[in-house]
Amino acid sequence: MCETCWDERGRPADWNTDVERAVALIRRICEEERTGGPLHSVISNWNITGVIEPWESPDFSPETMEAARELADLFNEMEVEERAAALAYHDRLTPKPAKTCGDCERCTWNPGPDCGRPEHERCSDCGHCEGRHNRADGDSPVDPAPARFAG
Structure with missing residues (x-):
């Protein structure tokens, strides 16, 4: 490992x-x-x-x-x-997605690699991380809807 x-x-x-x-x-x-x-x-x-x-x-x-x-x-x-x-x-460093759901962000328009962090919120259907991440480090969850854009 x-x-x-x-x-x-x-x-x-x-x-x-x-x-x-x-x-x-x-x-x-x-x-x-x-x-x-x-x-x-x-x-x-x-x-x-x-x-x-x-x-x-x-x-x-x-x-x-x-x-x-x-x-x-x-x-x-x-x-x-x-x-x-x-x-x-x-090596069990990251959980594999159970399936592709076609519903969450990772399965639809952003099919990049999942972050693999178990503490982040997950899609209940496929297990992908639902957080958007800072592209600089690929690790820090970023607020998906900043307050100024929230409805």
């Missing part, structure tokens, strides 16, 4: 089919190899920039190697922020 690594990348919490697949593959690998086995430097140490290649070794089961190769191929197609989001979900 590397919460500092996640912080340094802006705490990305993208959730899409690639991230979902990556999380499933990471979990499959870690079921047999707790520290990530053929992708230890990626899964445990968050070395997620550049080309990802699994360490080939007969010490790992064929199933683990297959999952590691598939994850490496998938990560090589993903943006670094998506790779970080997948690891954050695996």
Whole structure:
């Protein structure tokens, strides 16, 4: 787990089919190899920039190697922020959205990464943060309707 690594990348919490697949593959690998086995430097140490290649070794089961190769191929197609989001979900640094509701701000017109802060108000349908955030730090909730604009 590397919460500092996640912080340094802006705490990305993208959730899409690639991230979902990556999380499933990471979990499959870690079921047999707790520290990530053929992708230890990626899964445990968050070395997620550049080309990802699994360490080939007969010490790992064929199933683990297959999952590691598939994850490496998938990560090589993903943006670094998506790779970080997948690891954050695996490490339980942020809760994954239960579903996309099509109702809240994040699911409709602002589908950027969720802040991942559990203390912020959440959409009751999908779990996304409903606060608008200061773009400078991506963390500070900002009043969604300043008093001078309130009706």
